[in-house]
Amino acid sequence: MSKPEGNPSVASLNDLLAVAYRIEIDAVERYNMLADQMETHNNPDLVKVFRDLARAEGIHGEEIRRLAGDFDVVAHARKIARFERGDSPEEADLTSAHYMMTPWHALQLSLSGEQRALGYFTSIVETAKDPKVKTMAAELVEEETEHVKLVHRLLKRYPEPSANWAEDLDPPSSQE
Amino acid sequence: MNIAVTPPAYTPADYKSDVKPIWCPGCGDYHVLMSFTRAFAQLGLTPEEVVVVSGIGCSSRIPAYTNCYGFHGVHGRSLALAAGLKVTRPDLTVVVASGDGDGYSIGGNHFLHACRRNVDMTYVVMDNHIYGMTKGQPSPTTEPEFDTALTPGGTKVQPFHPLVVALASGANFIARCYSGDANETADVLAAAIKHPGFSFVEILSPCVTFRPDEKAWKDLVRPAPIAATDDQGKAARRLMTDDGFNVGILYRGNRLPFQPAAGAIDIDLSVLEKDFEL
Numbered sequence: 001m002s003k004p005e006g007n008p009s010v011a012s013l014n015d016l017l018a019v020a021y022r023i024e025i026d027a028v029e030r031y032n033m034l035a036d037q038m039e040t041h042n043n044p045d046l047v048k049v050f051r052d053l054a055r056a057e058g059i060h061g062e063e064i065r066r067l068a069g070d071f072d073v074v075a076h077a078r079k080i081a082r083f084e085r086g087d088s089p090e091e092a093d094l095t096s097a098h099y100m101m102t103p104w105h106a107l108q109l110s111l112s113g114e115q116r117a118l119g120y121f122t123s124i125v126e127t128a129k130d131p132k133v134k135t136m137a138a139e140l141v142e143e144e145t146e147h148v149k150l151v152h153r154l155l156k157r158y159p160e161p162s163a164n165w166a167e168d169l170d171p172p173s174s175q176e
Numbered sequence: 177m178n179i180a181v182t183p184p185a186y187t188p189a190d191y192k193s194d195v196k197p198i199w200c201p202g203c204g205d206y207h208v209l210m211s212f213t214r215a216f217a218q219l220g221l222t223p224e225e226v227v228v229v230s231g232i233g234c235s236s237r238i239p240a241y242t243n244c245y246g247f248h249g250v251h252g253r254s255l256a257l258a259a260g261l262k263v264t265r266p267d268l269t270v271v272v273a274s275g276d277g278d279g280y281s282i283g284g285n286h287f288l289h290a291c292r293r294n295v296d297m298t299y300v301v302m303d304n305h306i307y308g309m310t311k312g313q314p315s316p317t318t319e320p321e322f323d324t325a326l327t328p329g330g331t332k333v334q335p336f337h338p339l340v341v342a343l344a345s346g347a348n349f350i351a352r353c354y355s356g357d358a359n360e361t362a363d364v365l366a367a368a369i370k371h372p373g374f375s376f377v378e379i380l381s382p383c384v385t386f387r388p389d390e391k392a393w394k395d396l397v398r399p400a401p402i403a404a405t406d407d408q409g410k411a412a413r414r415l416m417t418d419d420g421f422n423v424g425i426l427y428r429g430n431r432l433p434f435q436p437a438a439g440a441i442d443i444d445l446s447v448l449e450k451d452f453e454l
Contacts, residue, residue: 037201083359095356095391097201172385
């Protein structure tokens with residue numbers, strides 16, 4: 001099956017499960033990293049949001065492990081599931097982080113990640129030759145669609161912050 | 177008895193220390209740290225085979241965030257420390273981390289001679305075109321029009337061209353990366369570490385606090401259109417004419433590294449100590 005440049009090759013059901021597992025685990029690592037950053041920069045609300053997101057992605061990863069049964073999806077993920085160019089689909093964009101960011105921003109990052117994962121698995125459904133891969137990818141598309149809806153629901157709890165959300169009354173000592 | 181031993185497989189997490197980075201959220205250096213650990217894992221190096229040496233600045237905090245051996249040295253002197261270490265312990269993999277202020281200004285002279293000497297080590301400069309740790313003064317790579325209260329109307333000084341300087345000074349491997357692409361950067365770092373001699377990797381690493389405009393780098397970087405060359409003339413023309421956003425391995429030289437043979441330096445330290453006796 002053809003694949004976009006830099007994405008791992010998905011030739012079998014085990015490959016797909018390994019990639020799906022890797023996507024979730026990469027997301028866990030990234031959210032925890034962001035939570036650590038927010039801890040360091042004293043933004044406790046965001047620490048909680050990012051830890052919760054990491055926990056949720058970890059649960060998704062465990063579900064994929066269960067789906068894989070006796071197959072060692074962790075080892076296979078380490079071997080084949082590497083996104084050569086850029087982040088893996090659900091990894092939140094680190095460059096968008098800000099020490100004064102709000103839960104709304106965190107959920108926007110999460111939404112982008114879920115949408116990228118949805119797009120990724122949709123592309124597998126469209127291009128897979130193996131019917132087992134196609135079926136499993138379609139299931140993953142359904143799951144990711146649910147995740148997108150969930151983040152949209154969560155976003156209703158957090159209104160978009162005002163335009164000056166990054167205004168710091170005690171800013172880093174700047175020259176200007 | 178013949179027992180097959182499977183070498184331990186390392187993951188990037190195996191190279192991270194428990195110390196949490198204190199860089200600003202959004203800083204490119206987080207990605208560079210990821211690239212370091214991914215490159216070490218890719219090469220299958222054990223943490224105790226690697227030494228990360230640094231100078232001073234935001235970028236130079238990196239040794240503390242790895243569980244490899246580390247040396248957080250003085251400002252601009254990381255290359256001198258690292259060269260001394262490598263010639264006495266050639267068995268170790270030595271990676272040096274620096275920034276554009278530490279590496280090109282205070283450490284500028286060490287940079288020239290490290291390239292020239294060609295000791296087998298990898299020099300990574302996280303270039304954000306600013307002194308971030310000391311709150312935003314222009315560095316040698318800051319654009320001439322960069323306007324601050326310290327430099328009203330800009331510095332009006334031509335920026336330093338690190339890759340051209342490295343090539344002219346004799347670096348044996350030259351690459352440019354963008355921090356936001358951690359996997360690509362990890363691959364380049366792994367190649368730099370494997371390449372014999374002095375490898376120089378400039379990583380464009382945005383400073384989101386004092387140079388928020390550098391977020392645009394993400395859309396400006398592109399893979400270099402031509403494969404790496406071992407021809408210095410071709411490399412010079414390419415480096416002199418690119419706009420600073422071509423990423424990838426740009427030059428792979430074939431000079432032999434500087435490495436004194438074991439035992440070639442036969443010095444009794446106690447004799448040297450006599451000169452310093454009071």
